[in-house]
Amino acid sequence: MDALSGRLVLKISSQALDKADLADLPANVCLILFKHVGAKEIEDSIEALAGVFHETAVLAPALADLLLRRPPRIRGHAGGPIRRPGESLEEAFLRAASGLDDSLLCVQGPPGSGKTTVGGEVIASLLRGGAKVGIASHSHKAINHLMTAAAAAAGGHLDCVKIGGEEEGPPLFDGACFEKKPEKAVAWLQRVSLIGGTAWCFSRADLAGRLDYLFVDEAGQMSLANLVGMSRAARNLVLIGDPRQLDQPTRGAHPGESGLSALDYLLEDHATIPAELGLFLEHSHRLHPELCAFVSGAFYEDRLQPAPGNELRVLEGEPAAGIVFLPVPHDGNRQGSDEEVVAIEALLRALVGRKRTDRDGCAAGRLGPGDVLVVAPYNLQVRKLQAALPPGVRVGTVDRFQGQQAPVVIVSMCASEPHLSARGIEFLFHPNRLNVALSRAETLAVVVGEPRLGMAVCRSLEEMRLVNRMCRLLEGAQRLEPEV
Numbered sequence: 001m002d003a004l005s006g007r008l009v010l011k012i013s014s015q016a017l018d019k020a021d022l023a024d025l026p027a028n029v030c031l032i033l034f035k036h037v038g039a040k041e042i043e044d045s046i047e048a049l050a051g052v053f054h055e056t057a058v059l060a061p062a063l064a065d066l067l068l069r070r071p072p073r074i075r076g077h078a079g080g081p082i083r084r085p086g087e088s089l090e091e092a093f094l095r096a097a098s099g100l101d102d103s104l105l106c107v108q109g110p111p112g113s114g115k116t117t118v119g120g121e122v123i124a125s126l127l128r129g130g131a132k133v134g135i136a137s138h139s140h141k142a143i144n145h146l147m148t149a150a151a152a153a154a155g156g157h158l159d160c161v162k163i164g165g166e167e168e169g170p171p172l173f174d175g176a177c178f179e180k181k182p183e184k185a186v187a188w189l190q191r192v193s194l195i196g197g198t199a200w201c202f203s204r205a206d207l208a209g210r211l212d213y214l215f216v217d218e219a220g221q222m223s224l225a226n227l228v229g230m231s232r233a234a235r236n237l238v239l240i241g242d243p244r245q246l247d248q249p250t251r252g253a254h255p256g257e258s259g260l261s262a263l264d265y266l267l268e269d270h271a272t273i274p275a276e277l278g279l280f281l282e283h284s285h286r287l288h289p290e291l292c293a294f295v296s297g298a299f300y301e302d303r304l305q306p307a308p309g310n311e312l313r314v315l316e317g318e319p320a321a322g323i324v325f326l327p328v329p330h331d332g333n334r335q336g337s338d339e340e341v342v343a344i345e346a347l348l349r350a351l352v353g354r355k356r357t358d359r360d361g362c363a364a365g366r367l368g369p370g371d372v373l374v375v376a377p378y379n380l381q382v383r384k385l386q387a388a389l390p391p392g393v394r395v396g397t398v399d400r401f402q403g404q405q406a407p408v409v410i411v412s413m414c415a416s417e418p419h420l421s422a423r424g425i426e427f428l429f430h431p432n433r434l435n436v437a438l439s440r441a442e443t444l445a446v447v448v449g450e451p452r453l454g455m456a457v458c459r460s461l462e463e464m465r466l467v468n469r470m471c472r473l474l475e476g477a478q479r480l481e482p483e484v
Helices: 014-019 040-056 061-067 089-098 115-128 140-153 182-188 224-233 262-267 289-299 338-351 379-388 424-428 431-438 451-455 461-476
Strands: 002-004 007-009 104-108 133-136 157-163 174-179 194-196 211-216 234-241 278-280 322-327 355-357 363-366 372-375 394-396 406-412 441-449
Touching: 040 224, 061 104, 061 224, 061 234, 061 262, 089 104, 089 115, 089 278, 104 262, 115 133, 115 140, 115 211, 115 234, 133 140, 140 157, 140 174, 140 194, 157 182, 174 182, 211 224, 224 234, 224 262, 234 262, 289 322, 289 431, 289 441, 289 461, 322 461, 338 372, 338 379, 338 406, 338 441, 379 394, 406 431, 424 461, 431 441, 431 461, 451 461
Parallel strands: 104 234, 104 278, 133 194, 133 211, 157 174, 157 194, 211 234, 322 441, 372 394, 372 406, 406 441
Antiparallel strands: 002 007, 355 363
Protein backbone atom coordinates (compact mmCIF):
# COMPACT_ATOMS: atom_id res chain seq x y z
CA MET A 1 0.00 0.00 0.00
CA ASP A 2 1.04 3.56 -0.62
CA ALA A 3 -0.25 6.87 0.72
CA LEU A 4 -1.15 9.36 -2.01
CA SER A 5 -2.80 12.67 -1.21
CA GLY A 6 -4.19 11.28 2.02
CA ARG A 7 -5.68 8.22 0.34
CA LEU A 8 -4.67 4.61 0.68
CA VAL A 9 -4.02 2.92 -2.67
CA LEU A 10 -3.96 -0.89 -2.85
CA LYS A 11 -1.02 -1.98 -5.06
CA ILE A 12 -0.84 -5.73 -4.37
CA SER A 13 -1.29 -7.69 -7.60
CA SER A 14 -2.55 -11.26 -7.66
CA GLN A 15 1.00 -12.48 -8.30
CA ALA A 16 2.41 -10.42 -5.45
CA LEU A 17 -0.36 -11.63 -3.15
CA ASP A 18 0.71 -15.25 -3.72
CA LYS A 19 4.18 -14.40 -2.45
CA ALA A 20 3.18 -11.94 0.23
CA ASP A 21 3.67 -12.77 3.83
CA LEU A 22 0.06 -12.40 4.99
CA ALA A 23 1.23 -12.02 8.57
CA ASP A 24 2.79 -8.66 7.66
CA LEU A 25 -0.41 -7.25 6.13
CA PRO A 26 -2.54 -4.98 8.32
CA ALA A 27 -5.68 -6.50 9.82
CA ASN A 28 -7.86 -3.63 8.52
CA VAL A 29 -7.46 -1.62 5.33
CA CYS A 30 -9.51 1.45 4.39
CA LEU A 31 -9.69 2.12 0.66
CA ILE A 32 -11.85 5.24 0.98
CA LEU A 33 -10.77 8.58 2.43
CA PHE A 34 -12.35 8.90 5.87
CA LYS A 35 -13.48 12.41 6.74
CA HIS A 36 -14.21 13.00 10.40
CA VAL A 37 -15.92 16.24 11.32
CA GLY A 38 -14.92 17.07 14.86
CA ALA A 39 -17.22 18.85 17.28
CA LYS A 40 -14.59 20.67 19.32
CA GLU A 41 -16.27 24.08 19.07
CA ILE A 42 -19.57 22.68 20.33
CA GLU A 43 -17.93 20.62 23.07
CA ASP A 44 -15.84 23.59 24.24
CA SER A 45 -18.91 25.82 24.37
CA ILE A 46 -20.90 23.30 26.44
CA GLU A 47 -17.91 22.83 28.76
CA ALA A 48 -17.58 26.59 29.22
CA LEU A 49 -21.28 26.93 30.06
CA ALA A 50 -21.07 24.01 32.48
CA GLY A 51 -18.00 25.55 34.11
CA VAL A 52 -19.74 28.87 34.70
CA PHE A 53 -22.80 27.10 36.08
CA HIS A 54 -20.62 24.98 38.39
CA GLU A 55 -18.96 28.10 39.82
CA THR A 56 -21.93 30.47 39.94
CA ALA A 57 -25.10 28.30 39.65
CA VAL A 58 -26.19 30.79 36.96
CA LEU A 59 -27.22 30.14 33.35
CA ALA A 60 -27.99 32.65 30.63
CA PRO A 61 -31.72 33.51 30.93
CA ALA A 62 -32.73 32.16 27.49
CA LEU A 63 -30.94 28.85 28.08
CA ALA A 64 -32.44 28.54 31.55
CA ASP A 65 -35.91 29.10 30.09
CA LEU A 66 -35.31 26.21 27.70
CA LEU A 67 -33.88 23.77 30.20
CA LEU A 68 -36.52 24.57 32.82
CA ARG A 69 -39.32 24.69 30.22
CA ARG A 70 -40.43 28.14 31.36
CA PRO A 71 -42.86 30.38 29.45
CA PRO A 72 -41.13 33.14 27.49
CA ARG A 73 -40.64 36.54 29.03
CA ILE A 74 -42.17 39.08 26.65
CA ARG A 75 -42.29 42.78 27.39
CA GLY A 76 -45.92 43.84 27.89
CA HIS A 77 -47.08 40.24 28.37
CA ALA A 78 -48.36 39.39 31.83
CA GLY A 79 -48.62 35.65 31.31
CA GLY A 80 -51.14 33.18 29.91
CA PRO A 81 -51.60 32.47 26.19
CA ILE A 82 -49.06 34.34 24.10
CA ARG A 83 -51.50 35.02 21.29
CA ARG A 84 -54.04 37.71 22.14
CA PRO A 85 -57.76 37.37 21.28
CA GLY A 86 -58.38 38.50 17.71
CA GLU A 87 -54.67 38.64 16.90
CA SER A 88 -53.38 36.85 13.81
CA LEU A 89 -50.56 34.36 14.27
CA GLU A 90 -48.28 36.52 12.14
CA GLU A 91 -48.96 39.52 14.38
CA ALA A 92 -48.46 37.43 17.52
CA PHE A 93 -45.16 36.02 16.23
CA LEU A 94 -43.78 39.48 15.41
CA ARG A 95 -44.96 41.04 18.68
CA ALA A 96 -43.62 38.17 20.79
CA ALA A 97 -40.26 38.04 19.01
CA SER A 98 -39.80 41.82 19.11
CA GLY A 99 -40.62 41.86 22.82
CA LEU A 100 -38.47 38.92 23.93
CA ASP A 101 -36.62 39.87 27.08
CA ASP A 102 -33.52 37.65 27.09
CA SER A 103 -35.76 34.62 26.65
CA LEU A 104 -36.86 31.82 24.33
CA LEU A 105 -39.82 31.59 21.94
CA CYS A 106 -41.03 28.37 20.29
CA VAL A 107 -43.07 28.41 17.07
CA GLN A 108 -44.45 25.03 15.98
CA GLY A 109 -45.32 24.83 12.31
CA PRO A 110 -46.98 21.65 10.96
CA PRO A 111 -46.75 20.69 7.26
CA GLY A 112 -47.53 23.51 4.87
CA SER A 113 -48.30 26.01 7.64
CA GLY A 114 -45.95 28.66 6.22
CA LYS A 115 -43.43 28.65 9.06
CA THR A 116 -40.54 29.55 6.76
CA THR A 117 -42.45 32.42 5.14
CA VAL A 118 -43.64 33.95 8.40
CA GLY A 119 -40.25 33.33 10.00
CA GLY A 120 -38.60 35.24 7.17
CA GLU A 121 -41.03 38.13 7.62
CA VAL A 122 -40.28 38.36 11.35
CA ILE A 123 -36.51 38.25 10.73
CA ALA A 124 -36.76 41.02 8.12
CA SER A 125 -38.75 43.17 10.57
CA LEU A 126 -36.20 42.64 13.36
CA LEU A 127 -33.37 43.58 10.99
CA ARG A 128 -35.17 46.79 10.05
CA GLY A 129 -35.29 47.58 13.77
CA GLY A 130 -31.51 47.29 14.03
CA ALA A 131 -31.19 43.80 15.53
CA LYS A 132 -28.27 41.47 14.89
CA VAL A 133 -29.70 38.09 13.88
CA GLY A 134 -28.31 34.61 13.32
CA ILE A 135 -29.99 31.76 11.44
CA ALA A 136 -28.99 28.20 12.32
CA SER A 137 -30.20 24.73 11.43
CA HIS A 138 -28.96 21.16 11.16
CA SER A 139 -28.42 21.55 7.40
CA HIS A 140 -27.06 24.26 5.13
CA LYS A 141 -30.06 23.80 2.84
CA ALA A 142 -32.49 24.76 5.61
CA ILE A 143 -30.36 27.78 6.53
CA ASN A 144 -30.34 28.98 2.92
CA HIS A 145 -34.10 28.47 2.71
CA LEU A 146 -34.87 30.70 5.71
CA MET A 147 -32.33 33.33 4.65
CA THR A 148 -33.98 33.46 1.23
CA ALA A 149 -37.40 33.89 2.87
CA ALA A 150 -36.03 36.81 4.93
CA ALA A 151 -34.62 38.39 1.78
CA ALA A 152 -37.97 38.02 0.00
CA ALA A 153 -39.69 39.74 2.93
CA ALA A 154 -37.09 42.52 2.73
CA GLY A 155 -37.90 43.20 -0.92
CA GLY A 156 -35.36 40.92 -2.56
CA HIS A 157 -32.18 42.60 -1.28
CA LEU A 158 -30.60 41.70 2.05
CA ASP A 159 -27.02 42.29 3.12
CA CYS A 160 -25.99 39.12 4.91
CA VAL A 161 -23.41 36.34 4.98
CA LYS A 162 -23.70 32.56 4.91
CA ILE A 163 -20.88 30.84 6.83
CA GLY A 164 -19.64 27.39 5.79
CA GLY A 165 -21.01 24.72 3.52
CA GLU A 166 -20.42 24.65 -0.22
CA GLU A 167 -20.95 27.69 -2.38
CA GLU A 168 -22.99 26.58 -5.38
CA GLY A 169 -23.56 28.88 -8.32
CA PRO A 170 -24.52 32.53 -7.98
CA PRO A 171 -25.45 34.15 -4.63
CA LEU A 172 -28.78 33.13 -3.12
CA PHE A 173 -30.13 36.64 -3.64
CA ASP A 174 -28.99 40.25 -4.01
CA GLY A 175 -26.75 41.21 -1.08
CA ALA A 176 -25.90 37.67 0.03
CA CYS A 177 -22.23 36.78 0.54
CA PHE A 178 -20.50 33.48 1.21
CA GLU A 179 -17.70 32.90 3.69
CA LYS A 180 -15.99 29.54 4.01
CA LYS A 181 -14.11 30.24 7.25
CA PRO A 182 -16.16 30.47 10.48
CA GLU A 183 -13.35 32.38 12.20
CA LYS A 184 -14.20 35.38 10.02
CA ALA A 185 -17.80 35.56 11.26
CA VAL A 186 -17.07 38.30 13.82
CA ALA A 187 -15.48 40.50 11.18
CA TRP A 188 -18.52 40.03 8.93
CA LEU A 189 -20.83 41.16 11.75
CA GLN A 190 -19.18 44.57 11.55
CA ARG A 191 -20.67 44.92 8.05
CA VAL A 192 -23.92 42.91 8.04
CA SER A 193 -26.71 42.26 10.53
CA LEU A 194 -27.69 38.75 9.41
CA ILE A 195 -25.46 35.70 9.53
CA GLY A 196 -26.29 32.07 8.73
CA GLY A 197 -24.39 29.02 9.91
CA THR A 198 -24.49 25.69 11.71
CA ALA A 199 -23.75 24.85 15.34
CA TRP A 200 -20.04 24.74 14.50
CA CYS A 201 -20.22 28.45 13.66
CA PHE A 202 -22.41 29.77 16.47
CA SER A 203 -20.70 27.73 19.20
CA ARG A 204 -17.43 29.61 18.68
CA ALA A 205 -16.21 31.52 21.73
CA ASP A 206 -15.60 34.71 19.74
CA LEU A 207 -19.30 34.86 18.76
CA ALA A 208 -20.53 34.74 22.37
CA GLY A 209 -22.93 37.60 23.05
CA ARG A 210 -22.65 39.05 19.54
CA LEU A 211 -26.29 38.50 18.46
CA ASP A 212 -29.63 39.79 19.64
CA TYR A 213 -31.48 36.79 18.19
CA LEU A 214 -30.64 33.29 17.08
CA PHE A 215 -33.36 31.68 14.94
CA VAL A 216 -33.08 27.88 14.84
CA ASP A 217 -34.99 26.38 11.92
CA GLU A 218 -36.01 22.70 11.83
CA ALA A 219 -35.51 22.71 15.60
CA GLY A 220 -37.21 19.31 15.77
CA GLN A 221 -34.00 17.92 14.28
CA MET A 222 -31.59 20.08 16.26
CA SER A 223 -30.05 18.16 19.13
CA LEU A 224 -30.40 19.65 22.58
CA ALA A 225 -26.62 19.55 23.03
CA ASN A 226 -26.00 21.53 19.84
CA LEU A 227 -28.54 24.15 20.85
CA VAL A 228 -26.91 24.50 24.27
CA GLY A 229 -23.56 24.98 22.53
CA MET A 230 -24.98 27.72 20.27
CA SER A 231 -26.95 29.48 22.99
CA ARG A 232 -24.01 31.66 24.06
CA ALA A 233 -24.15 33.54 20.76
CA ALA A 234 -27.47 35.34 21.37
CA ARG A 235 -29.57 36.97 24.09
CA ASN A 236 -32.80 35.59 22.63
CA LEU A 237 -33.53 32.19 21.06
CA VAL A 238 -36.37 31.49 18.60
CA LEU A 239 -37.06 27.84 17.78
CA ILE A 240 -39.02 27.10 14.60
CA GLY A 241 -40.01 23.59 13.59
CA ASP A 242 -42.24 20.63 14.27
CA PRO A 243 -41.35 17.73 16.58
CA ARG A 244 -44.08 15.65 14.93
CA GLN A 245 -41.97 15.44 11.77
CA LEU A 246 -38.86 13.23 11.43
CA ASP A 247 -36.73 12.91 14.54
CA GLN A 248 -33.18 14.13 14.67
CA PRO A 249 -30.61 11.56 13.44
CA THR A 250 -28.72 10.16 16.44
CA ARG A 251 -26.02 7.63 17.17
CA GLY A 252 -25.35 5.90 20.46
CA ALA A 253 -27.21 6.04 23.75
CA HIS A 254 -27.95 9.27 25.62
CA PRO A 255 -28.86 9.27 29.32
CA GLY A 256 -32.11 10.79 30.50
CA GLU A 257 -33.53 13.40 28.13
CA SER A 258 -30.16 14.44 26.71
CA GLY A 259 -30.76 12.59 23.44
CA LEU A 260 -33.90 14.57 22.57
CA SER A 261 -34.13 17.31 20.02
CA ALA A 262 -34.59 20.84 21.30
CA LEU A 263 -38.30 20.87 20.46
CA ASP A 264 -38.99 17.37 21.77
CA TYR A 265 -37.39 18.39 25.05
CA LEU A 266 -39.34 21.65 25.30
CA LEU A 267 -42.73 20.09 24.47
CA GLU A 268 -42.13 17.11 26.78
CA ASP A 269 -45.30 14.95 26.52
CA HIS A 270 -47.32 17.45 24.46
CA ALA A 271 -48.08 16.81 20.78
CA THR A 272 -48.52 20.55 20.21
CA ILE A 273 -47.02 23.54 21.98
CA PRO A 274 -49.17 24.81 24.87
CA ALA A 275 -50.55 28.31 24.26
CA GLU A 276 -48.57 29.82 27.14
CA LEU A 277 -45.26 28.29 26.00
CA GLY A 278 -45.27 29.25 22.33
CA LEU A 279 -47.22 29.62 19.11
CA PHE A 280 -48.86 26.95 16.99
CA LEU A 281 -49.33 27.77 13.29
CA GLU A 282 -52.78 26.33 12.93
CA HIS A 283 -53.52 26.57 9.20
CA SER A 284 -52.14 24.17 6.60
CA HIS A 285 -51.97 25.75 3.16
CA ARG A 286 -51.20 22.33 1.66
CA LEU A 287 -53.65 19.70 2.85
CA HIS A 288 -57.11 19.10 1.39
CA PRO A 289 -59.66 19.19 4.26
CA GLU A 290 -60.20 15.41 4.18
CA LEU A 291 -56.45 14.85 4.47
CA CYS A 292 -56.10 17.56 7.09
CA ALA A 293 -58.85 16.04 9.25
CA PHE A 294 -56.90 12.80 9.74
CA VAL A 295 -53.47 14.42 10.08
CA SER A 296 -54.80 16.94 12.60
CA GLY A 297 -56.61 14.37 14.73
CA ALA A 298 -53.87 11.74 14.62
CA PHE A 299 -50.86 13.99 15.21
CA TYR A 300 -51.86 17.51 16.27
CA GLU A 301 -54.62 17.21 18.88
CA ASP A 302 -57.17 18.48 16.30
CA ARG A 303 -55.54 21.94 16.30
CA LEU A 304 -54.49 21.94 12.61
CA GLN A 305 -57.07 23.34 10.19
CA PRO A 306 -57.09 23.56 6.37
CA ALA A 307 -56.63 27.03 4.93
CA PRO A 308 -59.53 28.41 2.87
CA GLY A 309 -59.31 27.21 -0.71
CA ASN A 310 -57.69 23.86 0.07
CA GLU A 311 -61.04 22.17 -0.60
CA LEU A 312 -60.65 23.12 -4.28
CA ARG A 313 -57.59 20.86 -4.66
CA VAL A 314 -59.22 17.83 -6.30
CA LEU A 315 -58.74 15.30 -9.08
CA GLU A 316 -61.41 14.49 -11.63
CA GLY A 317 -63.13 11.17 -11.07
CA GLU A 318 -62.99 9.00 -7.98
CA PRO A 319 -61.23 9.14 -5.65
CA ALA A 320 -61.05 12.91 -5.93
CA ALA A 321 -59.27 13.73 -2.66
CA GLY A 322 -58.56 12.53 0.86
CA ILE A 323 -57.03 9.33 2.21
CA VAL A 324 -57.56 6.04 0.38
CA PHE A 325 -56.63 2.49 1.37
CA LEU A 326 -55.77 0.02 -1.38
CA PRO A 327 -55.73 -3.52 0.12
CA VAL A 328 -53.24 -5.91 -1.49
CA PRO A 329 -53.17 -9.42 -0.01
CA HIS A 330 -49.74 -11.02 0.37
CA ASP A 331 -47.86 -13.23 2.79
CA GLY A 332 -44.30 -13.58 4.04
CA ASN A 333 -43.09 -10.10 3.07
CA ARG A 334 -40.96 -8.16 5.55
CA GLN A 335 -39.14 -5.38 3.63
CA GLY A 336 -40.44 -5.62 0.09
CA SER A 337 -43.61 -6.64 -1.71
CA ASP A 338 -43.79 -7.44 -5.42
CA GLU A 339 -47.57 -7.62 -5.05
CA GLU A 340 -47.71 -3.99 -3.92
CA VAL A 341 -45.39 -2.94 -6.75
CA VAL A 342 -47.82 -4.44 -9.30
CA ALA A 343 -50.78 -2.73 -7.60
CA ILE A 344 -49.01 0.64 -7.56
CA GLU A 345 -48.16 0.31 -11.26
CA ALA A 346 -51.86 -0.19 -12.01
CA LEU A 347 -52.84 2.64 -9.68
CA LEU A 348 -50.50 5.06 -11.46
CA ARG A 349 -51.95 4.11 -14.82
CA ALA A 350 -55.40 4.98 -13.45
CA LEU A 351 -54.31 8.29 -11.90
CA VAL A 352 -51.85 9.82 -14.38
CA GLY A 353 -53.61 11.95 -16.95
CA ARG A 354 -56.51 13.01 -14.73
CA LYS A 355 -57.39 16.69 -14.65
CA ARG A 356 -56.75 18.49 -11.38
CA THR A 357 -57.53 21.86 -9.85
CA ASP A 358 -55.56 23.96 -7.38
CA ARG A 359 -56.43 26.19 -4.39
CA ASP A 360 -57.84 28.93 -6.59
CA GLY A 361 -60.23 26.47 -8.25
CA CYS A 362 -58.52 26.92 -11.60
CA ALA A 363 -57.38 24.03 -13.74
CA ALA A 364 -53.82 22.95 -12.93
CA GLY A 365 -53.39 20.69 -15.94
CA ARG A 366 -53.34 16.93 -15.88
CA LEU A 367 -51.63 14.81 -13.29
CA GLY A 368 -48.22 13.76 -14.56
CA PRO A 369 -45.62 11.30 -13.23
CA GLY A 370 -43.74 14.18 -11.60
CA ASP A 371 -46.85 15.05 -9.57
CA VAL A 372 -46.67 11.78 -7.63
CA LEU A 373 -44.48 10.80 -4.66
CA VAL A 374 -44.18 7.10 -3.85
CA VAL A 375 -42.94 6.41 -0.32
CA ALA A 376 -41.80 3.11 1.16
CA PRO A 377 -40.33 2.37 4.61
CA TYR A 378 -37.49 0.16 3.36
CA ASN A 379 -34.81 0.60 0.70
CA LEU A 380 -35.53 -2.87 -0.73
CA GLN A 381 -39.04 -1.78 -1.67
CA VAL A 382 -37.73 1.55 -2.97
CA ARG A 383 -35.45 -0.30 -5.38
CA LYS A 384 -38.29 -2.56 -6.52
CA LEU A 385 -40.51 0.45 -7.19
CA GLN A 386 -37.79 2.42 -8.97
CA ALA A 387 -37.21 -0.48 -11.33
CA ALA A 388 -40.91 -0.86 -12.14
CA LEU A 389 -42.38 2.66 -12.23
CA PRO A 390 -42.16 5.10 -15.15
CA PRO A 391 -39.52 7.86 -15.26
CA GLY A 392 -40.45 11.05 -13.47
CA VAL A 393 -42.18 9.42 -10.51
CA ARG A 394 -40.32 10.35 -7.35
CA VAL A 395 -39.63 7.26 -5.24
CA GLY A 396 -37.86 7.06 -1.89
CA THR A 397 -38.05 6.54 1.83
CA VAL A 398 -39.80 9.13 3.94
CA ASP A 399 -36.42 10.58 4.97
CA ARG A 400 -35.87 11.79 1.41
CA PHE A 401 -39.14 13.65 1.09
CA GLN A 402 -39.40 15.74 4.26
CA GLY A 403 -39.98 19.30 3.09
CA GLN A 404 -41.36 18.24 -0.29
CA GLN A 405 -44.95 18.03 -1.49
CA ALA A 406 -46.98 16.73 -4.42
CA PRO A 407 -50.65 16.48 -5.45
CA VAL A 408 -50.62 12.70 -4.89
CA VAL A 409 -48.66 10.55 -2.44
CA ILE A 410 -48.67 6.74 -2.52
CA VAL A 411 -47.41 4.92 0.59
CA SER A 412 -46.33 1.29 0.21
CA MET A 413 -46.39 -0.47 3.61
CA CYS A 414 -44.58 -3.63 2.35
CA ALA A 415 -44.92 -5.88 5.37
CA SER A 416 -47.40 -8.76 5.41
CA GLU A 417 -47.48 -8.91 9.20
CA PRO A 418 -46.39 -5.66 10.88
CA HIS A 419 -45.13 -7.31 14.08
CA LEU A 420 -42.75 -9.49 11.99
CA SER A 421 -41.52 -6.65 9.76
CA ALA A 422 -37.93 -5.50 9.75
CA ARG A 423 -37.35 -3.22 12.77
CA GLY A 424 -40.82 -4.02 14.08
CA ILE A 425 -44.05 -2.12 14.58
CA GLU A 426 -42.26 0.83 16.21
CA PHE A 427 -40.57 1.62 12.90
CA LEU A 428 -43.29 0.64 10.43
CA PHE A 429 -46.05 2.56 12.27
CA HIS A 430 -43.87 5.29 13.78
CA PRO A 431 -46.17 8.33 14.06
CA ASN A 432 -43.63 10.88 12.85
CA ARG A 433 -42.76 8.82 9.78
CA LEU A 434 -46.44 8.20 9.00
CA ASN A 435 -47.19 11.90 9.47
CA VAL A 436 -44.44 12.98 7.09
CA ALA A 437 -45.51 10.43 4.47
CA LEU A 438 -49.18 11.44 4.47
CA SER A 439 -48.66 15.17 4.85
CA ARG A 440 -46.59 15.45 1.67
CA ALA A 441 -49.89 15.17 -0.24
CA GLU A 442 -51.87 18.20 -1.33
CA THR A 443 -54.91 16.33 -2.65
CA LEU A 444 -54.78 12.55 -2.37
CA ALA A 445 -52.86 10.07 -0.20
CA VAL A 446 -53.14 6.36 -1.03
CA VAL A 447 -51.94 3.79 1.50
CA VAL A 448 -51.18 0.46 -0.15
CA GLY A 449 -50.90 -2.53 2.16
CA GLU A 450 -51.96 -5.94 3.35
CA PRO A 451 -55.57 -5.98 4.67
CA ARG A 452 -54.29 -7.29 8.02
CA LEU A 453 -52.35 -4.10 8.80
CA GLY A 454 -54.65 -3.31 11.69
CA MET A 455 -54.46 -6.83 13.16
CA ALA A 456 -50.85 -6.79 14.32
CA VAL A 457 -49.80 -8.68 17.42
CA CYS A 458 -48.92 -6.12 20.09
CA ARG A 459 -46.43 -6.73 22.89
CA SER A 460 -46.63 -3.40 24.71
CA LEU A 461 -48.93 -0.45 25.37
CA GLU A 462 -46.89 1.67 22.97
CA GLU A 463 -47.37 -0.87 20.18
CA MET A 464 -51.10 -0.84 20.92
CA ARG A 465 -51.13 2.95 20.50
CA LEU A 466 -49.32 2.68 17.19
CA VAL A 467 -51.65 -0.01 15.83
CA ASN A 468 -54.67 1.94 17.06
CA ARG A 469 -53.58 4.94 14.98
CA MET A 470 -53.29 2.70 11.90
CA CYS A 471 -56.74 1.24 12.62
CA ARG A 472 -58.09 4.78 12.77
CA LEU A 473 -56.59 5.47 9.35
CA LEU A 474 -57.99 2.28 7.82
CA GLU A 475 -61.43 2.86 9.30
CA GLY A 476 -61.71 6.42 8.01
CA ALA A 477 -60.08 5.91 4.59
CA GLN A 478 -61.92 5.42 1.33
CA ARG A 479 -61.34 1.94 -0.10
CA LEU A 480 -60.22 0.92 -3.57
CA GLU A 481 -60.47 -2.49 -5.15
CA PRO A 482 -57.08 -4.18 -5.79
CA GLU A 483 -57.64 -4.38 -9.55
CA VAL A 484 -57.55 -0.54 -9.90
